Amino acid sequence: MDLSEPSLERLRLKLRYKVLYHVGHNCADVDDLVQESLARFIRAAQKEQIRNTQELGAFLNGVCRNVILEYRRRVKREPNLDEDMQIPETRVRPDAEIFEMRDAIDNGLSELAERDREILRALYLEGRDKEEICLDWSMTDAQFRVVLFRAKERFRRVYTGETKRRAETGA
Amino acid sequence: MSAQQTDWQETSCTMEPIKREQVIAKYLSRTLDSQAVEEFEGHYLGCDECFEELRVSEQLALELRSSKLARKLSGGVSVLKFRAAATLTHSAAELDDLRREVLEQSDSRVIIDLGRVTKIDSAGLGQLMSCYSHLVRNQGTLKIVNALPEVRKVMDMTGISSLIGTFKDEQEALNSFRN
Numbered sequence: 001m002d003l004s005e006p007s008l009e010r011l012r013l014k015l016r017y018k019v020l021y022h023v024g025h026n027c028a029d030v031d032d033l034v035q036e037s038l039a040r041f042i043r044a045a046q047k048e049q050i051r052n053t054q055e056l057g058a059f060l061n062g063v064c065r066n067v068i069l070e071y072r073r074r075v076k077r078e079p080n081l082d083e084d085m086q087i088p089e090t091r092v093r094p095d096a097e098i099f100e101m102r103d104a105i106d107n108g109l110s111e112l113a114e115r116d117r118e119i120l121r122a123l124y125l126e127g128r129d130k131e132e133i134c135l136d137w138s139m140t141d142a143q144f145r146v147v148l149f150r151a152k153e154r155f156r157r158v159y160t161g162e163t164k165r166r167a168e169t170g171a
Numbered sequence: 172m173s174a175q176q177t178d179w180q181e182t183s184c185t186m187e188p189i190k191r192e193q194v195i196a197k198y199l200s201r202t203l204d205s206q207a208v209e210e211f212e213g214h215y216l217g218c219d220e221c222f223e224e225l226r227v228s229e230q231l232a233l234e235l236r237s238s239k240l241a242r243k244l245s246g247g248v249s250v251l252k253f254r255a256a257a258t259l260t261h262s263a264a265e266l267d268d269l270r271r272e273v274l275e276q277s278d279s280r281v282i283i284d285l286g287r288v289t290k291i292d293s294a295g296l297g298q299l300m301s302c303y304s305h306l307v308r309n310q311g312t313l314k315i316v317n318a319l320p321e322v323r324k325v326m327d328m329t330g331i332s333s334l335i336g337t338f339k340d341e342q343e344a345l346n347s348f349r350n
Binding site: 010011014015017018021055056057058060061062064065117120121123124125126127129130145148149151152155156159 | 196197236
């Protein structure tokens with residue numbers, strides 16, 4: 001099993017994403033929860049307790065889920081532990097850097113037709129099914145794919161390009 | 172989800188892109204049931220490809236949710252500017268953006284840059300008037316800058332430009348607050 005530093009960093013990033021999804025961005029203990037999950041995972045790996053190495057993701061997910069559950073129980077039992085903790089947000093929230101990239105991103109998506117925006121909003125923000133969206137906008141499955149992947153590719157180019165630029169300039 | 176679960180358990184991701192995107196969209200909009208959330212998280216924790224797609228889609232969703240209006244503070248004056256081409260017409264989302272950024276805020280001195288507004292109708296004019304009245308009621312004022320000729324023409328015809336101060340550019344409008 002690969003427990004090299006780059007590999008662990010990658011896992012840390014993914015765990016952070018999952019933890020934020022469940023406890024919200026206002027939780028001050030996110031990094032502790034990520035660290036605890038990672039530490040338990042490494043200990044289990046070192047003790048060769050992970051039987052099915054083909055399902056590392058599922059194993060790590062279980063570890064992280066337990067850490068979050070234990071944390072919630074602890075906060076409930078001892079509410080004074082973290083008086084500032086607020087109810088987790090139910091929506092995704094941007095990292096701070098996204099605000100700084102906003103102009104570049106806006107320019108990248110400004111050419112998107114309003115209809116395409118509406119379709120993407122229905123999918124990503126309202127969680128509507130593809131079939132329902134196709135019916136509402138009288139689109140074929142193929143047309144839906146074109147709208148979706150064209151927008152995503154355009155966004156990916158701007159986003160990754162801007163991330164790279166910022167890394168190079170140290171912005 | 173069982174078919175998807177089988178897909179996610181592959182070492183190399185074989186999820187069909189359109190299927191993956193649908194799962195991601197539901198995950199981001201929090202419309203996946205708890206078991207499906209568990210399955211997907213168990214998958215992306217072990218799959219770099221899906222995690223990258225998730226992150227890009229999340230940023231795309233954020234962009235879709237965001238207001239088209241950018242706000243900055245300049246010398247105690249809020250300057251609102253459309254980031255992309257916009258229309259202030261009936262049923263345009265930009266009317267909601269204006270409502271949120273002016274009527275639901277406590278700022279009293281506001282400049283709206285209409286440089287990217289290509290079309291305005293009675294609904295848009297009505298919203299500008301609501302913003303103006305709201306700010307005046309709060310001892311403030313509204314100024315408009317950079318209106319394109321077409322928009323300027325409509326504002327002149329309806330007499331709104333004589334009521335709401337209109338200026339060539341932001342600097343001129345900012346100066347007028349100081350005078």
